[in-house]
Amino acid sequence: PEDTFRAQLRDDPDVASAVAAIRALLGFLKQDRGETIQGLRSSLLAAIDTLSRVDSSVAVSSGGELFLRFISLTSLEYSDYSKCKEIMIERGEIFLRKVSLSRNKIAKLCHPFIRDGARILTHAYSRVVLRVLEAAVESKKRFSVYVTESQPDQAGQKMAKALRKLNIPVTVILDAAVGYIMEKVDLVLVGAEGVVESGGIINKIGTNQIAVCAKAQNKPFYVVAESFKFVRLFPLNQQDVPDKFKYKADTLKTSQNLTEEHPWIDYTSPSLITLLFTDLGVLTPSAVSDELIKLYL
Amino acid sequence: KRGRGTAARGRGPGRGERALLTGLCPQAPELSREEKLQLRKEKKQQKKKKRSEKGPAAEPAEPGPPSDPGQPRGEEPPSTPPGSPRPAGGKSKAELRAERRAKQEAERAQKQAKKAELGQAAAAAKPRLTPTEPQSVVKRLPEHVQVDDPAAQRKLAKKLERQQVPLRQDYGTKVNLFSHLHQYSRKKPLTQQMSIPSTVIHPAVVRLGLQYSQGIINGSNARCIALLEVFKQLIRDYSTPPNEELSRDLVAKLKPHISFLNQCRPLSASMGNAIKFLKKEISCLPDTEWPWLTKTPSLEVIYLREKILLAAEAISRSAFEKINDNDVILVYGCSSLVNRTLCDAHAKKGRAFRVIVVDSRPRLEGRETLRRLVRKGIHCTYVMINAISYVLPEVSKVLLGAHALLANGSVMSRVGTSQIALVSKAYNVPVLVCCETYKFCERVQTDSFVSNELDDPDDLIVLRKGQAQLGGWAENKSLRLLNLVYDVTPPDLVDLVITDLGMIPCTSVPVVLRVKSVDQ
Numbered sequence: 121p122e123d124t125f126r127a128q129l130r131d132d133p134d135v136a137s138a139v140a141a142i143r144a145l146l147g148f149l150k151q152d153r154g155e156t157i158q159g160l161r162s163s164l165l166a167a168i169d170t171l172s173r174v175d176s177s178v179a180v181s182s183g184g185e186l187f188l189r190f191i192s193l194t195s196l197e198y199s200d201y202s203k204c205k206e207i208m209i210e211r212g213e214i215f216l217r218k219v220s221l222s223r224n225k226i227a228k229l230c231h232p233f234i235r236d237g238a239r240i241l242t243h244a245y246s247r248v249v250l251r252v253l254e255a256a257v258e259s260k261k262r263f264s265v266y267v268t269e270s271q272p273d274q275a276g277q278k279m280a281k282a283l284r285k286l287n288i289p290v291t292v293i294l295d296a297a298v299g300y301i302m303e304k305v306d307l308v309l310v311g312a313e314g315v316v317e318s319g320g321i322i323n324k325i326g327t328n329q330i331a332v333c334a335k336a337q338n339k340p341f342y343v344v345a346e347s348f349k350f351v352r353l354f355p356l357n358q359q360d361v362p363d364k365f366k367y368k369a370d371t372l373k374t375s376q377n378l379t380e381e382h383p384w385i386d387y388t389s390p391s392l393i394t395l396l397f398t399d400l401g402v403l404t405p406s407a408v409s410d411e412l413i414k415l416y417l
Numbered sequence: 418k419r420g421r422g423t424a425a426r427g428r429g430p431g432r433g434e435r436a437l438l439t440g441l442c443p444q445a446p447e448l449s450r451e452e453k454l455q456l457r458k459e460k461k462q463q464k465k466k467k468r469s470e471k472g473p474a475a476e477p478a479e480p481g482p483p484s485d486p487g488q489p490r491g492e493e494p495p496s497t498p499p500g501s502p503r504p505a506g507g508k509s510k511a512e513l514r515a516e517r518r519a520k521q522e523a524e525r526a527q528k529q530a531k532k533a534e535l536g537q538a539a540a541a542a543k544p545r546l547t548p549t550e551p552q553s554v555v556k557r558l559p560e561h562v563q564v565d566d567p568a569a570q571r572k573l574a575k576k577l578e579r580q581q582v583p584l585r586q587d588y589g590t591k592v593n594l595f596s597h598l599h600q601y602s603r604k605k606p607l608t609q610q611m612s613i614p615s616t617v618i619h620p621a622v623v624r625l626g627l628q629y630s631q632g633i634i635n636g637s638n639a640r641c642i643a644l645l646e647v648f649k650q651l652i653r654d655y656s657t658p659p660n661e662e663l664s665r666d667l668v669a670k671l672k673p674h675i676s677f678l679n680q681c682r683p684l685s686a687s688m689g690n691a692i693k694f695l696k697k698e699i700s701c702l703p704d705t706e707w708p709w710l711t712k713t714p715s716l717e718v719i720y721l722r723e724k725i726l727l728a729a730e731a732i733s734r735s736a737f738e739k740i741n742d743n744d745v746i747l748v749y750g751c752s753s754l755v756n757r758t759l760c761d762a763h764a765k766k767g768r769a770f771r772v773i774v775v776d777s778r779p780r781l782e783g784r785e786t787l788r789r790l791v792r793k794g795i796h797c798t799y800v801m802i803n804a805i806s807y808v809l810p811e812v813s814k815v816l817l818g819a820h821a822l823l824a825n826g827s828v829m830s831r832v833g834t835s836q837i838a839l840v841s842k843a844y845n846v847p848v849l850v851c852c853e854t855y856k857f858c859e860r861v862q863t864d865s866f867v868s869n870e871l872d873d874p875d876d877l878i879v880l881r882k883g884q885a886q887l888g889g890w891a892e893n894k895s896l897r898l899l900n901l902v903y904d905v906t907p908p909d910l911v912d913l914v915i916t917d918l919g920m921i922p923c924t925s926v927p928v929v930l931r932v933k934s935v936d937q
Contacts, residue, residue: 318913318922354920356739356814356847356912390922391909406924413921413928 136247138183138348139219141171145187146212155201160208164188173373178314178322178365178385182351183219190215222346222399223248227255230309230344230397238263239305241298244270244324245279246311248344252397257286264289266301270324272382295326302333312345314365315398317354317412319390319405321345322361325383331392340394347400350412355387453660466531561683562868565596577680580673581617583610585680589874592897599683600871606630607681619654621647622674626681635782637820637856638725638753641687644678645721648695664700671696683870686821686829686858694720720855728853728917729754733761735915736816736851737768744770744813747846749802750831751782752818754851759816760793771796773808777833779876779900802833809844819852824930825861826908826923828852835865835906847912850923854916857930865904874898 148167152160168184191208230252234240240263242249256263265288270276276292283290293301308330312321321327321343334341355361364372366383375381390405397403400411563569564587577584588602608627614620625647628634634643648671655670657663675692678684684692736758740746748755762768772795776783783799790797800808815837821829828834828850838848862868877898879886890896908923918929 317920352919354913354922356849359741360739406922409922409925410928413918413925413932 136179136223136346137175137177138179138346139216141168141175141180142183142187142212142216142219142348144171145184146209146216149191149205149212150209152205157201157204160205161188172364173369175369178351178353179349181365182314183348185352186348186350187212187215218399219346219348222348223251225399226344226346226397227251229402230342231256231259231261233307233342234261234263234309235306236261236263238307239266240264241266241268241301241305241308241330242279243268243276243310243327243330245275245282246344248311248346249309250279250282252309252344253283253288254286257288264291266291266293266305268293268295268298268326268330270326271295275324295329298326298330299333302337302339305339308334308339308341310341310343312343312349313385314349314351314353315343315345315396315408316351316387317409319393319396319403319408320355321388321393321396322351322353322355322365322385323388325386328358328386328388328392331388335392341392342395342397343393344397347398347411350408352412358387361385361387559868561599561679562597564599577676580676582673582677582680583607585610589891590897591871592899594866595869595871595899595901598869598871601630601873602875603631603873604875607677617673618677619647619651619674621650622677626678629678629682636751636753637685637687638729638853640685641691642721642725644688645691645718649718667699668696671699686860687856690855690858691720724853724855728855729757731917732851732853732915733758735920736849737762737765739814739849739913739915739920740768740770741813742768742770744768745773745811746770747773747775747805747808747812747815747837747841748786749775749783749815749817749834749837750777750780751785752851754853755816755818756786756789758851759790759795763793763795771798773798773800773812775800775802775805775833775837777802780831782831802836805837805840806844809840809846812841812844812846815841815846815848817848817850819850819856820903821860822850822852822857822914822926823862823905824857824859824927825863826911826926827862828906828908828911828914828923829862829903830906832865832901832904835904835910838906838910842910848910849913849915850911851915854918854929854933857926857933859930862905863907865901869904870902872900872902874900876900 145164145167149160149164152163165188168181168188171184172181191211226248234253234256238261240253242265244267253263253265265283267276267279267283267290269292280290280292310321310323310327310330312323314322316322323343331341353361363378366385367375367378367381368384371381372378390408393405395402395404396408398411403411558569560569560573574584585599585601585607586605587600588605589600591598591600606627607630608623611618611623613623615623625634625643628643629640634640651671651674652667655667657666671692675684678688732754740762746759748759759772762770772790774783774787774790774797776787776799778801787797787799798808817828817830817834817837819828819830823829828838830850841848860868874890875898877900878888878890887896887898890898911923914921914923914926916929918932921929
């Protein structure tokens with residue numbers, strides 16, 4: 121499954137890593153030669169584990185877990201194992217289809233919040249945010265975007281290039297200049313790698329700072345995230361986020377002392393977020409927990 | 418003697434069957450079951466008439482609470498299918514049907530006429546009420562927060578007299594802001610006003626009430642567990658008298674005991690929920706279940722096991738994930754759940770943590786926590802509540818217990834908890850509350866004044882060097898002593914609530930309540 125996963129990521133750079141993971145899992149499910157449902161579950165769990173070792177983002181693990189829950193949520197009380205497997209594969213296809221459509225749904229929900237003449241601040245490279253801004257351009261709105269450079273991988277430059285292709289006026293700013301630029305912007309729009317139970321988000325490092333500045337200057341802070349990114353974590357502070365999400369998978373395998381590595385993500389608390397746009401609708405941070413209870417219970 | 422399904426001889430359906438039996442034996446000294454039901458129905462109708470006469474009814478349009486399944490409604494509706502009762506000898510089915518229908522129409526016309534003359538307001542209020550307020554039930558204030566309202570107190574006195582439960586007198590002058598609450602003295606227990614042995618109250622309940630009022634049994638879980646044990650004994654010693662329905666009579670027998678316990682010490686939210694659950698289960702029992710009640714593990718045991726003990730186990734496991742190595746945990750007072758969590762975490766030997774126990778007068782419950790934790794070998798520090806701003810910079814998290822979780826997410830707990838939450842927020846220390854789901858209640862409270870409990874003010878008197886400070890407080894006209902028991906912490910001061918359903922933010926309490934009510 122890791123090879124299919126890596127192949128998928130290489131072929132289609134536009135697809136979310138979690139979607140690629142789910143596709144790989146579905147392929148794995150189809151090829152599985154087990155005979156029992158329990159066996160299938162355990163092999164799927166092992167597959168999710170190996171996938172998260174390739175790409176340790178939160179979305180892959182949450183997407184995998186939700187996939188597993190979705191396919192096993194039906195009544196699988198058929199005595200014929202192959203029939204059960206068929207049903208699970210069918211549901212897996214439905215899940216994948218829903219997930220691939222989620223970005224468009226979110227774009228449709230979010231672009232009305234961008235008014236004509238708006239100045240938007242965004243952080244690092246997010247494909248969902250890109251899709252939202254694309255939708256806003258299609259509805260003939262004029263706006264300008266500030267993107268943070270987002271060290272250490274300069275993902276902001278990639279975002280700026282993509283935006284220039286859409287003919288949106290974009291300025292790249294230093295991460296340190298967020299406090300300076302905040303008074304000029306009208307709203308902040310970021311993606312998320314994971315949405316936690318409290319309604320907070322886990323995103324590229326630097327997001328927390330932007331949220332704090334936005335709160336201090338009373339600018340709305342919007343988050344766009346698909347529903348498969350909802351994860352059953354509840355961090356109390358930055359330290360409480362598990363290490364396996366903070367660092368890249370390769371670093372986790374090779375490094376001696378994790379305290380010397382620089383974390384890639386941080387946690388933004390729900391009190392700093394105004395609204396979350398997901399394919400389940402437009403939610404306030406406290407509603408996220410309600411949705412999670414519905415999804416997971 | 419089953420009145421249902423037998424012939425209705427020429428009278429209107431529904432009432433007819435019971436009227437028939439009263440017609441048969443008008444001088445029966447003992448009322449049969451059906452007659453009792455008939456009497457009850459008439460009383461309710463009279464009450465309804467009285468209420469609608471008084472003014473525009475804000476009362477529920479339904480006669481009698483819809484949550485009373487014990488009442489055999491099936492046989493009551495004025496339009497029973499005419500085919501069901503068997504024809505009496507002589508007349509043919511069709512003729513009987515026609516007769517019955519005529520009677521029905523006559524009665525219906527009568528009822529309409531009565532309604533029309535009882536004022537348009539009542540009838541108009543009903544349709545107005547239903548579209549705008551789907552729940553047309555009026556929530557009355559419980560009497561224990563209406564102590565300064567003489568009408569409510571008179572009603573309570575009458576009710577207690579009827580149930581033969583003594584009324585406890587308030588003690589000492591109260592602070593004006595809390596004059597709507599009861600304030601009792603521990604030196605005058607309720608049992609002094611009763612004859613022992615009491616004919617109405619079971620002795621186990623008397624003992625329990627005394628234990629509550631003297632403070633021997635303390636703490637939300639302990640009180641609930643003791644209550645369930647006593648109820649188990651009560652039910653075991655209970656036998657249905659003849660001509661009574663088990664479900665109704667048992668519930669009616671429980672009521673004076675509950676009033677008695679309420680007089681000894683106001684019921685806690687956990688006890689309230691347990692009683693509600695019990696009453697509902699009992700009223701759903703058909704008569705044939707009687708031997709079942711005594712033989713198999715009764716409802717209380719199941720409730721106890723699932724909602725209290727297993728929930729504590731689940732919470733302890735979830736909370737263990739939140740305790741990290743080299744953590745400094747602050748706890749307040751004595752919560753059985755928090756103590757269990759810490760002892761279990763220590764026993765698992767994966768995490769090295771130390772505990773700071775905060776205590777406050779006059780209850781000094783922290784000493785009990787200290788005793789339990791030190792016995793397990795946990796490294797503890799003991800401070801009084803005035804020192805929390807001194808210790809908080811070194812605390813990594815605060816673990817609190819709760820007495821109840823309200824529907825808007827507020828936490829009701831021992832007085833002093835909201836103070837700790839407030840100061841922790843100022844120092845950016847995460848506050849975790851551990852609470853089982855059976856303590857969630859539908860009430861909403863934004864402050865600590867509306868519904869609280871006043872403890873014995875004499876507890877605040879301190880004996881120092883042989884002199885009782887504040888000893889003569891009753892003589893001083895301008896001095897009032899206030900000994901509050903609970904306070905309410907607003908939801909934005911609490912970071913996380915650990916329940917047996919998982920870890921939820923404070924704002925998700927109404928979702929859990931909704932899910933629970935769907936389950937039941």
